[in-house]
Amino acid sequence: MGARRGGARGGAGPAGSLRAARRGRRPIQGGGRGPASPARPGPGPRPSVRPRRCSLAPGRPAMEAERPPAPGPGCGRPPPRAAGRDPAAAPVPVSAPPQGLPGGGGFAGLEFAPEPRAADLGASGTWAGAAGPPTPSAHIPVPAQRTPPGKARLDEVMAAAALTSLSTSPLLLGAPAAAFSTEAGAEPWKEVLVRPPGSCSSSSSGDWGWDLASDQSSPSTPSPPLPLEAAHFLFGEPAPRKRKSSAQVLFQCLWKRCGKVLSTASGMQRHIRLVHLGRQAEAEQSDGEEDFYYTELDAGVDTLTRGLASLSPASPIASAPPAFPSLELPEPLARPHVWHRDHAYQGCLAPVRLEPPPTTVRACVPALPTKLGANPRKPRGDAKKCRKVYGMDHRDLWCTACRWKKACQRFLD
DNA sequence: GTTGCCGGGTC
DNA sequence: GACCCGGCAAC
Numbered sequence: 558m559g560a561r562r563g564g565a566r567g568g569a570g571p572a573g574s575l576r577a578a579r580r581g582r583r584p585i586q587g588g589g590r591g592p593a594s595p596a597r598p599g600p601g602p603r604p605s606v607r608p609r610r611c612s613l614a615p616g617r618p619a620m621e622a623e624r625p626p627a628p629g630p631g632c633g634r635p636p637p638r639a640a641g642r643d644p645a646a647a648p649v650p651v652s653a654p655p656q657g658l659p660g661g662g663g664f665a666g667l668e669f670a671p672e673p674r675a676a677d678l679g680a681s682g683t684w685a686g687a688a689g690p691p692t693p694s695a696h697i698p699v700p701a702q703r704t705p706p707g708k709a710r711l712d713e714v715m716a717a718a719a720l721t722s723l724s725t726s727p728l729l730l731g732a733p734a735a736a737f738s739t740e741a742g743a744e745p746w747k748e749v750l751v752r753p754p755g756s757c758s759s760s761s762s763g764d765w766g767w768d769l770a771s772d773q774s775s776p777s778t779p780s781p782p783l784p785l786e787a788a789h790f791l792f793g794e795p796a797p798r799k800r801k802s803s804a805q806v807l808f809q810c811l812w813k814r815c816g817k818v819l820s821t822a823s824g825m826q827r828h829i830r831l832v833h834l835g836r837q838a839e840a841e842q843s844d845g846e847e848d849f850y851y852t853e854l855d856a857g858v859d860t861l862t863r864g865l866a867s868l869s870p871a872s873p874i875a876s877a878p879p880a881f882p883s884l885e886l887p888e889p890l891a892r893p894h895v896w897h898r899d900h901a902y903q904g905c906l907a908p909v910r911l912e913p914p915p916t917t918v919r920a921c922v923p924a925l926p927t928k929l930g931a932n933p934r935k936p937r938g939d940a941k942k943c944r945k946v947y948g949m950d951h952r953d954l955w956c957t958a959c960r961w962k963k964a965c966q967r968f969l970d
Numbered sequence: 971g972t973t974g975c976c977g978g979g980t981c
Numbered sequence: 982g983a984c985c986c987g988g989c990a991a992c
Contacts (some may be wrong), residue, residue: 671978957983961985961986962984962986963975963976964974965975
């Protein structure tokens with residue numbers, strides 16, 4: 558390290574030479590400093606905005622590795638991996654798992670994936686019974702042997718109930734099948750998240766939501782489709798993990814006594830703008846600086862998630878959310894990760910998400926009264942930073958702020 | 971010793 | 982404003 562610095566500035570002789578030294582270091586910026594910075598696009602001018610890969614989950618694999626076994630009696634299906642090795646399921650052909658949803662968790666533990674694909678499954682004969690065609694069950698062909706015999710009935714009933722409720726849900730009726738297709742090349746979350754910034758202006762088309770706070774007082778609100786997650790809350794069940802690929806990102810308003818949940822960031826911003834900021838929808842271009850307080854409730858679990866409990870009390874973020882009215886998400890779902898776009902560093906915001914360019918989505922709470930000045934220096938976050946995650950060797954993967962030795966913008970605390 | 975990042979400098 | 986880094990404090 559010292560050597561590096563020495564080269565940089567230590568020999569600072571006359572300004573000219575120093576400047577020359579710096580110039581010489583320029584190409585380094587990408588990583589010349591480190592031993593490797595292979596993938597630099599070119600010697601051209603430094604791009605102000607660099608293509609960023611999705612860094613949602615630097616540690617994701619680990620996360621998946623430690624995914625807990627499917628809990629409880631609700632669905633006694635063993636995890637897919639185990640299924641392959643289960644001697645009882647030995648005769649199952651290799652092509653078996655349509656259940657091969659990674660993580661096996663399915664949507665809130667309800668394994669409806671097989672249902673829309675019943676035809677395919679039938680063709681490939683992958684039903685665990687394997688003895689014959691899918692059983693002419695009342696509603697859906699539930700894999701019989703996947704569960705202990707005693708629980709099969711319960712599963713069937715639950716699956717039927719779930720599907721019944723699902724089939725009546727406007728959301729799901731309207732949702733493309735891709736939303737629940739497995740891999741199929743479709744990444745449904747993209748469709749949800751990567752919406753053209755302007756597209757949200759066309760009425761309230763895609764934005765459904767409900768107001769947690771006002772629900773109790775304003776019965777006129779059309780009851781939204783009950784998300785499975787919510788169903789699990791209501792029923793007091795621990796919500797199993799959602800499938801990652803279908804991770805449904807919700808956005809919850811953090812304004813006091815609001816708690817509104819919307820499905821899109823743009824919708825949430827519009828909600829905040831209209832309801833809380835009192836702006837008209839067209840005002841989004843107004844000053845380019847707006848404060849939104851909302852958090853993302855994401856079923857996708859990543860290592861950045863630490864839950865609300867782990868927020869340091871000194872953290873402004875911790876004090877930001879006024880209240881989560883009644884929404885007590887199980888830890889893996891409550892994702893305090895909030896968006897922050899920083900003008901200065903073009904800090905990475907979580908990739909893959911498009912937001913109205915001129916607005917600033919903030920996690921910090923400049924407008925709310927906070928204990929300012931208590932700590933001149935921000936307490937060090939315990940999140941992994943770019944340096945730690947990517948290492949010095951991949952400095953070009955760091956967020957800009959990290960490269961500039963500023964507060965990391967990618968792994969917010 | 972390492973790491974995050976503030977403060978301040980250069981361009 | 983973008984970029985960079987010395988140096989400090991937290992770990």
